[in-house]
Every structure is written in C-alpha cells, then in structure tokens.
Amino acid sequence: MSELAPYGIHWFRRDLRVAGNPALQWNWRQHQGRVLGVFAFDKTFLSRPDFSVNRFAFFLETLKGLRDELRAIGSDLLVLDVGPQQAYEQLFAALDQRQIPRPQAISFNRDYEPFARKRDGLMSEWLPKTYGVTVHTERDHVLIEPEELTRDDEPGALYQVYSPFAKRWFERLKTEHVQQRIRSQRAAITYLDQPLEQHASLFQFTWSKLFGGNCPPVDHLDEYLTRNAKSITVPIPPTGSRVALQRLREFRQRSLADYKEQRDFPDRDATSQLSMYFKNGSITPAMVLAELQLGPLDFKHKDGPTHFIKEIAWREFYYHVLYHRPEVEHSAFLERYRDLIWENREDWFEAWKQGLTGFPIVDAGMRQLRTTGWMHNRVRMIVASFLTKDLLIDWKWGERWFMEQLLDGDLACNNGGWQWAASTGCDPQPYFRIFNPWLQSAKFDPQGNYIRTYVPELRELDAKAIHEPYAHGYTGDYPEPLVDHSVQRGKALALYRTER
Template sequence: MNETYVVWFRNDFRFHDNPAVHAALNEAQESDGNILFVFHLHPDFTGNTDLSNDYFFQTVRDFAEECEKINVKLHIISGTPKEAFDLLTERVGVINTVYHARDFTPFALQRDEEVRHTLQKHRIRLESVRGNYIHEPFEITKNNEEPYKVYTPYSRQWLRAEKTSLVQSDPDDISRFYGRIKAVDAESEKTFSTILNNCSSNWKKIGEKAALHRLEFFIKNVLSRYHHTRDLPEKAGTSRLSPYLRTGTLSVRQVYNAAAVQLEGKNNEGPETFIKELAWRDFYTMILTHFPETAEKEFQEKYRDLSWNNNQDHFSLWKQGMTGFPIVDAGMRQLNQIGWMHNRLRMITASFLTKDFQMDWRLGEKYFGEKLIDYDPASNIGGWQWAGSVGTDAVPYFRVFSPVRQSERFDPDGSYIRRYVPELKDVPDKFIHEPHKMPADIQDKASCRIGKDYPEPIVDHKQERKRAIAMFKEEGELL
C-alpha cells in the first residue's frame, strides 16, 4: 500500500508558497506515495461564530472549494486533538508523516504536542515546516542567543538578516498525487456544515485569489505613499492585508518580496515604513514565544498588580461605541460591523479603555479576539499591552491619548466619524469632535440632541488622565 503524506492546514489556506504542501508533495513524488489535506475542527472554536470565527470558517470553505476545482478534497476531522488524529490514522491507510506550518502561540504549542504524542503511538511522524513569518522567533536573537526585549535593535538585525525563498507546488502535481477523495469522517463534515450555516456574514473578498488581488492593488496604488496615509482612517491608506495573513491565504514572504522590490525606486520611504510593520509582526511573535506568560500577564512585572477598574457598565458602552467620544465610538462600531479596525483606532480605543476607564487590557484583548477578522494573538496582546503601558516598547504611562486631540489630528473633517456614527452626520465640523459642546439650537438643526440621540461624554478625560497616572505611580513606580 502506498504511503500517505498528510498536510494539516491550520492558518495557511493557500497553494502559493505553502511549505507544508511543498514538503508533502516532494515526499510523495520521491516515494510514489499519496498526499492528503486535512483540517481539524478544534472544540475550543466550534461553539462561537462571532465575526472573527465567521470569517475564518468561511475562509476554510473557500479553500475547500478551490481544492475541488483541481480534484482535491480538504478533509474535515473534529474532536479533541487525540480523538481527531486517532480517527485519521484509523480511516487512512499507511500514513508516513503529517506536515504542518509552525505556529507559536501557547495554545498552538500545547495542541501540537498533544497531536505529536498521539501520532507517535501510531509510529507516524509529525513534521513542522516554516510558518507564515519572515523570521521565526529563534532566528533573530542577541549575540548571546538571548531574545530581544526592545523592537529597535531587533528590527535592525531583522532587516539585515537573509530572507528565505518562496516555494511553489504545481496544482497538476497536487492533483496527480492526491489520494482519498471520499470523506474521512462524514460526521465531521456535517459538523462543519452546521457551523457554516451559523455563519451569517457576507464576506465579499475572501480567500487566496482575493488576497493576491489585494496585494497587487496595494503595491501599485498605496505603498509609495504608505508613510503618509497609514494613520488616516478615512483614507484607503493601509495595506488591508492582515486578514489574509491571519488565515494564511497570503504568504507574508510574498508580501515582503513584493514590497522589497519597491525599495529600489527613488521614493522608498513608503516601502521602508511598511516593511518595518512586518518586522513588528515577527517581533511580537518572538516576544510571546520567549515569554509565554505575557499571554495573560503584563510584560513589565512591576505593573502586574495594578488596581484595574471593573465597571461593567462602562465596558458595555465601550463595546457598543456609546462613550460620547466620537472617534472612540466610530472605531468600536467599525469593529462591530466589519470585524476590522484601522490601526490608529486600535490604539485610540485601547488607550481609552485602559486609561480613561482604567479597565484591564485583558478584557479589551479578549473582545478584539472575538471580533477581529485579522486576529493575531501575539500582535493583539502586544498592541494592547503597548496601549496600556505595561508591555515591551510600551507608551509611557504618563502619555495618555486624548480622544479629542487624536480625533482632530487624524480625522480632521470628521469623515470617518460620520461614516460610523450616523447620528452625527449633520453636526457641523466645528463640533464634530466634541458634539456635547453644541448649543441647543445647533443640536436641533443637526437633529442630534446630546443625551438623547448621542450620549454625553461618559467621563471627564482630564480627570481620568490624572487617575490613570496615579494608578501607575502608586502601584507600579513605587515597587
């Protein structure tokens, strides 16, 4: 019986530059074996179809449909890692190796170890290959092999380090060496269909084809001025590639290569700025890998006992986008509507929760995890700890974002605010950042009565700024 080489897809739903597919196909070609594609429905994720999971599961479906076009099947297995991979070994002939792309979150490492232990009992290898990173967590270290704790020196070495080449697999070869088409587990297929039926969003741009199209558009139309436009939420000035990187429908190496070519031109500030953002992505993955406790604890140990507020009413209003601060509310409503938020707004809304409300960054990080279609645990945790002044390279605790000043600076005419907070659409520019200052007659003219159509500011920013600074001073700085 021919041996089978399994590709276990997790967050790499693409054919281009997929090291796991490339490795399995090479083995099958050399040994005249078969390849098989599987996706494991982990029980920790099957009960939630909020925006983040909705987008992810529909991406899996899109990839399964693309597989069918080349006469290949993405098999679904489910249950605990042990249950799923025990079943796989029972239903599939002789499995030689299961290949997967490396992932470094605490959850992924624990899951992979459980699968490794399960497969070892069946004398099957679990082989990891390069994941969706430019440089993996152990590749960029200090001379003494210790991890960096600060971005700037890390980025210098990251930029200098040699980059890996892309790998390609011919779809015709994939089809020719593909093994079983009949479902490995019909019950798991039904479970996945039920999950998809619970997904209610209509994502127009999803999957590898959309990802490649977006990359091409970004390189041609946005990259050269990226350094000017990336902070303006109303402009289409960011890459919007992060959802594709999260699901792996786009290889980050493809992104880097496409951007790096533009460094050779005269106007290279945009490409330089963008490439440094890719370095940040690897940096945060490195931090979480070397310091896994930071998934739940502050990177800066002196701030691990801060007396966070627990006002659930405030938290609810923040989530709904009903704080009375237009730029904060616009950001949260954008998140709730489309599962994505401009990075500047992620900073503003996170700063507001942790500083103006003095609420635990973990609450916000978890909520973002439920909503963001580009949710990356390492980057999200790093970003929240940055905004909360408790992480690596964190903004100093005494720097508290003023939501009004941020609004005036990055959405000067209120276009972004009006898009996501429609009750303010007729408010004059003069008052768009602080609508509570409108006189009564202007409120009537704008059909926006403060306290009725749109809330009063829920807190006094100046007072909350003082409280936030005091919290850090009293319980962090004096330790």
C-alpha cells in the same frame, strides 16, 4: 494489506492555502503528489472564551475554498469535528480496520502560540511512537522564527524593544538564507496567477481513492458552515490566497508609495487590510515580499514600502514576544503592572462596547468594529488608550472584546497592541504619555469623515464641531461625554504611579 504507493497527510491549521505552503510542498515532493489534507477542529479552540462567530465564519469560508481548490487539483481535504489526537486515532483505526496502509508522513507548518506549541510538541512525539509515521514541520507564517533572531549580547534572549529587534530583522532580511525563502514564493505567485485547470493533476490522490469506496470518514465542514452561518453579524469578506494577492496588488497601486504619510488617517483607504489573510495563512510575509520585489530594504529608510514592511516586522515582533514570554497571554509583560487596581465599571465598559461614550472618534471606532469586524490601527490605539486610561478598565477586558469581534483577531498582535496601549507590555507606550481623544480625533480625522461614516447622529456637524459636539452647542441624541478626560488622566497617572 493491499499494495499502495507511499503517501502523506498534510495537517492544515493556520496555513489555509496551497500556494507556496512549505510543509505541504515537502510532503508533495516526498510522495510525488500523493498527499491528502486533514483539518481537525479542536474543541478547546471552539470553546475558547474569546471565540468569535464572525472570525470563525471567515475561517470556515477560507477552509471551504481550500477544499474546493484541493479537489480541483487532484487532492482532497477531510475536515473532522474532533481534536487532532482523536482525529488521527479515528483515521488510523478506519485504515487499519480496512487493511489500508497508513501514511508515511504527516506534515505541518509551525505555530508559536502557547496552546499550539504544546499541542504540536505532544503530537510530534505521539504520532511516530503510536503509528510509526514521520512528522515533518516547516516555518511558514513568520519570515524569521523566534529562535532565529535573539539578542546579540545574550543569545537565546528576546529583544524587548522593537527598534533593535527590527534593525536585526531587516539585517536578516538581506541574508541569502532569508532571500531564498522569499524567492521560493515567486512560484506561489505564478501558481496563483494561472487558472486552476492548468494544475488539475498537480496532486495524485484523494480520500475516496485511498478508501476505495470503503466509506471514508465523514467530512464535517458543510455542517459547520450551516450551523455557524446562523449567528454571523458582519458581512464576511471574500476569502483565500487569490483575494489576498489581489488586495496586495490594489494596495500597491493605490497606497504603498504614500503609506507612511497616509496610514494614520482612518477615512483614507491607505492600508492593505491584509491582516485577516495573514491570520489564516492565505498570504504570508514571504509571499508579500516576493510579490512586491522591493529591492534592498534598510530599517533606516523612510519611504512608504519600507514603512509597510516595518509594520510586518511589528507583527513578527509580537510573535517573538509571545514565543519567548508565553505568560503575556494572561498577564502584563511588565511585572510591576500585573496588579494595577482598575476601576472596572461595567456600565462604562458596556458604553465603550456599544460606541456610546460621547467621544465621537472612540464611538466611531467601536461601531466600525461591531459592524464590519475590523478597525483601523490608529483608532484601535485610540479606543484602547481610552478604555484603559480614561475609563480605567483592565486592558484584558478590551483585549477579550476585540478578540470576540475582530475578523483578524490574533493572540500575538492583539495582546501586543493592548499591552502597548495600556503601557504594561514589551516596548510599551510610556504610562505618562496618555492620548487625548479630542486631539487625536482632530488630528487624524480632520474633516470628520470617519466619524460621519460610523456615527450618523453627528453627520450634519461641521469639521470642527464633530470632534467635540457638546463643546459646540450640540443638542441632539448623541450621548454626552462619559468622563472628563483631564480628570481621568490624573487618576490614570496616579494608578500607574502607585505600582512603580
């Protein structure tokens, strides 16, 4: 075997950034910058029934940006078109064959989805046993991990209600331990603000140096980008940590102070639109807190910044739920609602998907989703409630459609949001509190501007008529309401009552 200084591999998964990446930093310190990146496309992931071409495009673009950045700072990323086990088998076989030493360690950041936990558990045993490499993992995409925050009265158990969870979460936020996690991200922000050229020799190793011209394994990223580009149906927003940081700064300037009052109005640019960047790890809650430097926060505070952080705590809450109760991926959190008898009319489902239900606020939301890959949170709540409690269609159908369409589609948050709206989940909306789509529309889109943006058929209607056109003598092409809300409300109540 040739003489080679020890080096490490960082296995990227949903932590697609260099700045403040904890496991990558560990590896960098251990090997004085001699770290190489690997990404392995899991076939299981690509063939998931809720796979989204558009989200995959956003993901691939982020991955490409990461590869470019790593190359600019003295490292490299190798994207392999096989699952991780096969990827490492191929890689180690190629190294062994050429008598090149294996890496000393493989690092990755922890993930909490059931599939990922199983995969990571297997890999953490298999890699050291088979190849003698050390595996090192770190916390990254949540601020507080599921095992770090469990019930005071029942250690190890999940808080099933958001408020007590969030109160504890805010208490933990104040601890030195968690503050340190946030402070450590200040350096990440500084790094992002500096030109890349300043970091040109941050890393000291590349795949071609390792293989010394001996045909390193082929990178498949460009092939994926070309193949996937053909099927994209929405504009793909710019990607990466710098874009995410910029979005955060613009949001702070524009809307943070009024976030609590404005966030529910879909025609106002009042939320951060960071969700898709959280999903890929371009930004993390710790980075957000490091950048905003909000000072001491308390769950009881009612200001805009605290409210924004409370939303991030909702995200963490859903991750904790998924971790402690992985069965929610496939069934209702509340056992008594697992066998609800939904009507599941395919034609109604199709009308909902296409934004042709005759309920303008619902149709605007569904069209926003189809044309942009994103939907405002208030409208997500309205359309989810409408699907389950007006159309009496299984929430799992809606959950799947969202995952197929959303650029920010995320198992924990999407499942949590759907089960909340369908009243089947952890800390759900009570089943008898059913959104009235007409009232929601008038309350949260008072001028009808949101509807006008996505439902051009109604553009000419005034602020009153636009919410319920047929009640105001409308005679155009826009469809009549698919159902009578009050009749469907009664049916929904009966449906839930039979299962109690």
